[in-house]
Amino acid sequence: MTAAPTLHLTGVSKSYGPVRALQDVSLEVRPGEVLGLIGENGAGKSTLIGVVAGTVRPDAGVVRVHGRDAPLGDARAMSASGVSVVVQEQALVESLRVYENLYLGREVDLVGRAPGRGRRLRRLARTLLAELHLDEIDADAVVADLTYPQRQLVEIAKAFAIAGGSDAPPIILLDEPTSALTEHEAEILFDLIARWRDRVAFIYVSHILQDVLRLSTRLLVLRDGRVVDTLANDEVTDQQLHALMVGRARSTDYYREEEQSGAQDDTPVAELRSASSAADFTQVDLVVRPGEIVGLAGVVGSGKSSVAAAIAGALPLSDGEVVIAGRTRRRWSVSHAVRQGVLYVPPERARDSLFPNASVRSNITIGFLDLLARRSVRLLRIRDERARATELSRRLAVKASSLSVPVRELSGGNQQKTVFARWIGRGHCQVLVLDDPTRGIDVGTREEIYGLIRSLAADGIGVVLCTESLEEVIGLADRVVVMRDGRVSAEIDAPGSTKPTEIDIVEHMM
Amino acid sequence: MTQNLMDETATAPRQSRGSGAPGGGPLAVAGSLWGRYRNMLVPVLALVGLVLYFQSQSPAFVSEGSAQNILRQMAFLTVLALAGTFVILIGGIDLSVAANATLAGILIATWIDDYGGALAIAMVIAVGALVGLANGLITTVLKVPSFLVTLGMMSILNGISNQISDGGPVSFASGLLQTLVNESTVGSIPNGALIAIGLTVLLTVIAFATSYGRHLYAVGGNERAAALSGIRVRAVKLSVFALAGAIAAIAGIIFTGQASTGVPMGADASLLNSIAAIVVGGTALSGGIGGPHRTLLGALVIVILGSGMDITAVDPYTQLVVKGIVVIAAVALTIDRRRYGVIK
Numbered sequence: 085m086t087a088a089p090t091l092h093l094t095g096v097s098k099s100y101g102p103v104r105a106l107q108d109v110s111l112e113v114r115p116g117e118v119l120g121l122i123g124e125n126g127a128g129k130s131t132l133i134g135v136v137a138g139t140v141r142p143d144a145g146v147v148r149v150h151g152r153d154a155p156l157g158d159a160r161a162m163s164a165s166g167v168s169v170v171v172q173e174q175a176l177v178e179s180l181r182v183y184e185n186l187y188l189g190r191e192v193d194l195v196g197r198a199p200g201r202g203r204r205l206r207r208l209a210r211t212l213l214a215e216l217h218l219d220e221i222d223a224d225a226v227v228a229d230l231t232y233p234q235r236q237l238v239e240i241a242k243a244f245a246i247a248g249g250s251d252a253p254p255i256i257l258l259d260e261p262t263s264a265l266t267e268h269e270a271e272i273l274f275d276l277i278a279r280w281r282d283r284v285a286f287i288y289v290s291h292i293l294q295d296v297l298r299l300s301t302r303l304l305v306l307r308d309g310r311v312v313d314t315l316a317n318d319e320v321t322d323q324q325l326h327a328l329m330v331g332r333a334r335s336t337d338y339y340r341e342e343e344q345s346g347a348q349d350d351t352p353v354a355e356l357r358s359a360s361s362a363a364d365f366t367q368v369d370l371v372v373r374p375g376e377i378v379g380l381a382g383v384v385g386s387g388k389s390s391v392a393a394a395i396a397g398a399l400p401l402s403d404g405e406v407v408i409a410g411r412t413r414r415r416w417s418v419s420h421a422v423r424q425g426v427l428y429v430p431p432e433r434a435r436d437s438l439f440p441n442a443s444v445r446s447n448i449t450i451g452f453l454d455l456l457a458r459r460s461v462r463l464l465r466i467r468d469e470r471a472r473a474t475e476l477s478r479r480l481a482v483k484a485s486s487l488s489v490p491v492r493e494l495s496g497g498n499q500q501k502t503v504f505a506r507w508i509g510r511g512h513c514q515v516l517v518l519d520d521p522t523r524g525i526d527v528g529t530r531e532e533i534y535g536l537i538r539s540l541a542a543d544g545i546g547v548v549l550c551t552e553s554l555e556e557v558i559g560l561a562d563r564v565v566v567m568r569d570g571r572v573s574a575e576i577d578a579p580g581s582t583k584p585t586e587i588d589i590v591e592h593m594m
Numbered sequence: 595m596t597q598n599l600m601d602e603t604a605t606a607p608r609q610s611r612g613s614g615a616p617g618g619g620p621l622a623v624a625g626s627l628w629g630r631y632r633n634m635l636v637p638v639l640a641l642v643g644l645v646l647y648f649q650s651q652s653p654a655f656v657s658e659g660s661a662q663n664i665l666r667q668m669a670f671l672t673v674l675a676l677a678g679t680f681v682i683l684i685g686g687i688d689l690s691v692a693a694n695a696t697l698a699g700i701l702i703a704t705w706i707d708d709y710g711g712a713l714a715i716a717m718v719i720a721v722g723a724l725v726g727l728a729n730g731l732i733t734t735v736l737k738v739p740s741f742l743v744t745l746g747m748m749s750i751l752n753g754i755s756n757q758i759s760d761g762g763p764v765s766f767a768s769g770l771l772q773t774l775v776n777e778s779t780v781g782s783i784p785n786g787a788l789i790a791i792g793l794t795v796l797l798t799v800i801a802f803a804t805s806y807g808r809h810l811y812a813v814g815g816n817e818r819a820a821a822l823s824g825i826r827v828r829a830v831k832l833s834v835f836a837l838a839g840a841i842a843a844i845a846g847i848i849f850t851g852q853a854s855t856g857v858p859m860g861a862d863a864s865l866l867n868s869i870a871a872i873v874v875g876g877t878a879l880s881g882g883i884g885g886p887h888r889t890l891l892g893a894l895v896i897v898i899l900g901s902g903m904d905i906t907a908v909d910p911y912t913q914l915v916v917k918g919i920v921v922i923a924a925v926a927l928t929i930d931r932r933r934y935g936v937i938k
Contacts, residue, residue, distance in 0.1 A: 398822055422824030430822050437822065439815035441882055450812055450823055453805040463803045506823065 089114050089148075090285040091136070091167070091255045096145030098131050100524065105131040106142065107309045115253035118277060118286040120300030120317065122293065124329050124383075124554060124590065128309040129289055133259050136287065137169040138162035150252050166254040168243035170261055175239065178228040182238055183209035185227055186245045209245075216241055216276055233265045240273060244280065257287040262295060263385065274299060291383045293322055293594050305329060326587045339559030343538045344580035346562045348375035351410070353546040354395055354426060354515045359404030364390035365570040367404070372515060372546035377537065379561030379578070380550040381589050387570040389431060389519055392550040396428030396517040397421035409514060422451075425514035427507040429521050431550075433496065437503045440492035444484050444502055445473040447491045451506030476505040481532065497529030504536060516540060517548045522556065534560060554586045566592040636927055637875050637891045644895065648902035655905050662782070664894075664901050669775070669786030670848050672893040674864055675871035676793055677841035679889045680834045682872055683801075684814045685881025686740035688835065690729060691842040692865035693751035696858065698722050698846025700755045702771070703764035703856025711770040719843045725751065726839020730832040740835075748865075756858050764856035775851030786848050790890070793841070797886035810834065814881030870917060871896045874924040883928075896920075 089112035098106040106128045113119045123129050134140030135147065141157025148154060149165040176185050183206045187194055195204040209223040218237055227235060243256045258277075262270040277286060277299055290296050296303070297317065305312045305328045312328050356370040365387035372378050372395075380388040393399040395406065397418040406416045408424050418428060430436035439447055449456065449469050456464050456472070473487055480501045484494055491499055500521065507513060518537070522530045537560060541547050551557055557564055558578055566574040566589055574592035576584050648655040674695055681688040698718045705714040725747065732743045758764075775786040801807035809830050812820040821827045849861050875892025877884025899920065903913050 417826075418822055419824040419826050428822060435816075435818060437819050439812055439819060439882065442811060442815050446808065446811070450808065450825075453808055457805055462805070463799070464805065464808075466803060 090150060090253050091287075092146075092148040092151075093135070094146045094148075096132075096135055096142045096147070098135065098140060098142045104309050106135070109145070109306070109309070109311050111304055111311070111314070113255065113285040113287055115285050116282050117302060118281060118288055118300045120296040120303045121287060121289045121306065122291075122296055122303065122325060122329060123306030124586075127306040127329070129306055130259075131309075132306065133169070133171070133257060133287075133289060136162070136167060136255075136257055137171070138167070149255070163246075166246075166252055167257065168246050168254060169257045169259065170236075170239050170243050171259045176227045176235055176242075178226075180227060181223070182213075182221060182225050182227060182230075183223040185238060186212065186223075186242050188242075190246075212245055213241060216244060217272060233269050236261065236265060237269065237272070240276070244276070253283060253285060255285045255287070257289070259289045260291070261288075262290065262292065270295075291594055293325060297322070297325075322591070323587070326590045329590065339534055339556070340538050341559065341580040341583070343542065344377075344562065345375055345542055346579065347373035348544055349373060352407070353409055354548075355407040356391065356395065357405045357407060359391075359394060359401050359406065361390055361394055361399055362402045364399070365394075365567070368567075368570075368572055370395070370548075370565060370572075372548055374514075374544045374546055375541050376563065377541050377547040377549055377561045379557035379564040380548065380567065381554060381557050381564050381593060382567035383593055384552070386567040386593065388550050388567045391567070392517050392519045392548055393428075393430075395515070395548055396426060396430075398428060398430070422510075425510070425512045426517065427451075427510065427513055427515070428517045429500075429503055429507070429519065431519040431523065433499055433503065433523070438491055438499055441490050443488045444477065444482065444491050444494065445470065445487040447502045448473045448476055448487075448505045448509060452509040452511075455510065472509055473505075476509050477502070480505050480508070480536070495526075495529075497525040497533075500525055500533065501529070504533070508540075513540070513545050515546045515548065517550075519550045520552055521549075522551065522553075554589055558583055558586065558589065564589060568593055634876055634888070636924070637888065637895050640874065640895050641891065641898065644898050644902060648898070648906060651902075651906045655902060658782075660901065660905065662784070664897050665784055665787040666776075666852060667897045667901065668893055669784065669790045670845060670852060670861075671864060671867055671871055671897055672790040672890055673793060673841060673848055674845040674861065675868040675875075675889045675893050676790075676797055676886055677838045677845060678868055679797070679872050679877055679884070679886050680801075680810055681740065681838050682877055682879060683810050683881060683884060684831060684834055685817065686733065686831070686834075687869075687879070688726075688729065688744045688838045688842075689741060689865065690725070690744040690747035690751060691838060691845070691868060692861045692863075693748040693755070694722055694725050694839055694842040695846035695849060695861035695864075697725070697751050697755045697758075698843035699850035699853075699860050700759050700764055700846075700856040700858060702847050702850050703766045704758060706768045706770065707766050711768060715847060718847060719840050722843025722846070723836045723840040726842070727832060727836040729839070730835030733835065734828045734831050752859065752862065759856060759858045761858055763858070766856070771847065771851035772854065775848050786852065789844070789848065790893075793844070794886050794890040801885045806830075806833075811882055814883075816882070866917065866921065867896050867900075870921040870924065873921060873928060876928055878928045879925055892924075 092112045094110045096109045135142050138159035155161045186209050195201050206223055288299055300317045303317050304314045352371045352373050354372040356368050359368045360366045382388040390399055397416045406413045456469050482501045483498050561578050564576045564578050578584055677691040678688050701718045729744050732738055733740045809825045813827055813830050850856050871892040872889050874895050875888035877888050
């Protein structure tokens, strides 16, 4: 075994436009180690995993595998040098059988070209699965017929298959591997890790802190794209980690907390009553009052985004009810919601909101065309349309050379402003549902959007705010609803005078 | 709000697109204008170029007789292409418009003497709309790609047309279609061409000046975003397919009026021409860009190309090759490559 670390990253940085996802990150892992990687949403975990996997090319930095420089952003080279990655999005070929998937692309090296290859591969696969105690998985099964957790185990077995086959100690990166596993299946995985630890360098990424604490020998904490601390895993507590993950001063000016007014009336404008949606959330009760900003917090997959979508009519409920302005809505879709003044700004602008080739003007007026139609002949009042679009873009300071240019030519922040303009133009708004409204937006525009949200709330609109940034939720919300595994785990008041800390909230998230 | 920001906006220079460096001189400006208006300029330039070329080849090209001929062909092709335009605009395609027109042509010939002109025409258009609605229902409810649904529908309609007509021409006595399609009310322009132009104007107004029309562009531009901004996407799609069927039926009536007899397989050969007209006009197959006004322009280009080749005695097989090349070139010029994956 070499003295050099098996995997060594030095000074890795990566920016996406104005967002600095990683800044000068260094880490090393040696065989015999399990490095636990933790950080809140948006801390840079995914980007770091991408760099190790070779799917993200960093702007700066050096990646060394077994003491040799690895080419940056080259997934094939990383895989060839012994780095296996098990990610949330699975990389199995569904139409092939388990044994074919395990040795995909390496068949000839393993069993040669002679006839009977299939039989030999199958035997190899059975031995491997037996050795890994994955008795419930048949080497002959077609992957498409397996359940999601079974596939996850196959994926992990594949990483081991590659690991077992090479001479140098391999590196296996597990990204949220237990997210879809039952407790029993997770135990099998933890056993595997413990048994193979001496021969493999593991990087383990999970938001389930207990698991990370139990498995890891060393911990690396990321925050805002930087390494906050690396510490040996002895007698570290949850609380210490929470503090490391979030600890930072919050600026009250930034979120205009002095303007925070809170609910203007106790009668709710929107409610969810023991609402469930098939796979996403269960028995959620939520109340939004006029003028109130309700923050939804939780890790990715906690169901917060789905709850927001359900209020806006974009996700049907399987059980429970949506109550808007005191009336239960049996048929609730986005088009119903829009007419009732429940307006939705979905999370991914390019996918969910924008008509990229249409003009900025059309992208704004699409939200209120029905209000521009003449009563008699249903023709649009084109002059009014132009005037409204101009007025709105001026009010929101949309920067564009002309409102006729396609919206795709605008910056992310200005695109998001056109989405806000689309709904503000309706005039009649009761509830505004915002899912990650500042994603990928520069600081200056963020501030403008915060100001906008505050002024809308001051006008008596109930705001539901769901974002990946805890700081943002705490800064803006009057009340924070925390979700964990599809259920509401806490409701925390956050008045301007006494804001909760991020630790107060994180402990209910994980 | 922030006054400074606005001043900046007002004085900000028009950004040039493409590779032109900022302030890169007239070439960059031309490049930028070309990028923005490409879909409009291509058919206009093609039209002017074709007329000049054929005129230089044969002085007979610009003449009263040839103009009449072009207007007649244009009437049918424009209406048929208008039928397909909205479907392509929402990102689908209707390959059954020509077969639907053939069926309508047969039905009008069969019914016009029995039921009388107005009722027969209304019934035929209703049948066309129902066929379109069936296309729409299969596409939206069963989620089968529209090109496949309408390809199947094309075969079904061919079968039905031949069953009704027993595979032979259907003659009729009424002179109504002759009046409606071939005679002239304004100058010497045949009424069929007036119908085509009137329909183009009507559909263009719908496309640009009604919420419904704007919703078509939204669905074609980004279906998911359309749904999330409150547009009832399924209703839009159903109505577009039904409308396509109804307009295809009008095209079929014009066809039978011009042929003065119902012809099985009559309009079928015009499918490629109608798609060519839509695409050459600048309506992108990727959806969300274009419109009925463009289709009129595209139909003119296709008809002039065809009749020009007739006059200059290009043999019919070479004509087929040329038209195929034109369609492919037009798609290549107008398609939005960012969304290439969308087209199956």
